[in-house]
Amino acid sequence: MKCKEINELLSGYIDGVLDERERSLVEEHLRTCRLCAEELAHLKASLKSLSSLEKEKPPPNFLNMVHKRLERRFSWKKALNKLFVPARIKIPLEAVAVAAAAVLVVFILISSPSQKPAPLQPSAVAGKLMEEEAFLSREMKVTEPATFFGARPAAVARGPIEETAVFAGEMGTAEPSTYMEVRSVTYRRGAEKMIELALLIEPEVNYAEGLNRLGASVHQAKLKGLREIEMPETEKKDKVRKSSTLAQVKELVSREGGKIISVEEEAVSPQRITVELPFDRYESFLNKLNELGNLQQTGAGPTGKDNRPIRVRIEIISR
């Protein structure tokens, strides 16, 4: 065995903690290796130096010092305890965490700039908006989410108005019907002005053209692998008519330099389209729209106090 390995065993050898094999190895090596024997002697001398070190003693008043420290600590602790006596109810850490998270969320929501109320609108518009909110948030007849014609729960969020329109279809057992309703509409108050129009259309208008459109949309639905559902003939016609009027409205909007905000195309009755028009084109848009059917304004018109784009919601209703 090498000297290095023996050296590592010398400490245990001095203390008598080596096993029999190790001890005999060390003893055998020491008989022949002078260097390792010297090393052992040095090591023993070092240990002797250590054990002969003077014992450092604490100051004579050590016990008093401990007492003082205890008093200081416990009187401080007592004071703290007194201070917090009423609050010594144990609250689970989880509950504290949940409460803190809730406070944080509320704080973030309150301080979020998107939620800050906009400046107040002219009272007529504001009043209209409140009416509208009340009307639209009314709970309507809803069943399971519809798959009809690929209708999906549609979330529309544009500009200051935030709508969540969920469509639902009600399937009769004998004859499938096609009711689609707006389930809920959420308005953000104080939004910009919104004009509500109703366009009453005649049954004959563009029937043939509309039928082609319906065919196309049924075909599309098939392509998408969606369920094809039988529709009563009268409702088919109604849908055709309105979809063609809708197409015309869309065309008109683009001609007048406006843009389409949202379309509730799958709703059978009433069909709605929300558009935004430049302020100066609003009048000509109205005139042209009037040619498509009987146009009625259900709410207040534009106030004309600023030149911001005008938002118009048109309901296409068949007579």
Place this chain on the structure above:
Amino acid sequence: MNEEVIEGAERARKDTDLVRAFLAGDKVAFDRLVLKYQNRVFNTCYRLLGNYEEANDSAQDIFVKVFRSLKRFRFESSFSTWIYRIAVNTCRNKLRSLQYRYRRKMIRIDEQKDPEEESYAIEIGDESQSPVKELERKEKGILIQKAIDSLPEGQKTMIVLRDIEGLTYDEIATVTGLNPGTVRSKLARGRQKLRKYLRGIN
């Protein structure tokens, strides 16, 4: 040997009696425990920290901890190893916080190891052979303490507990939570290192 064992058992029984008395509300029992262990605790602190004031502070701290945690003493180990464990842990934490503060003040012998190890050893050797042959006990003690200070924390603990405080390997294992094999190898390495440092003065 047999007498030592009996004596140890007797001591342990006395300790547990004192602990029980303290837990029963006898505050004097705590004082008796302090008086009984203050020298050992203090010396351990001093050897581990290498500074009288820090040792004093830590030793007081240890007895405050003892006072506070005696109610959790389970009588499974001896009171002696239990208090040593508190002492070693307290000093270890202290050392770690002191390391930064004393980085500049402390002269680490092992820093001079590589290029100057020989010259350092010779320097001490020269002194031992020179007119300073009769190094005063205290001066020698300071040198030994410096050598202890220079050891890595783990090895230092082994040396202090075994070679200064005289604990057995098993007791050291209980105090440090290491297995006896590790205690043996750490101690061996610490002793070898220490022997190199102390070569000149032995």
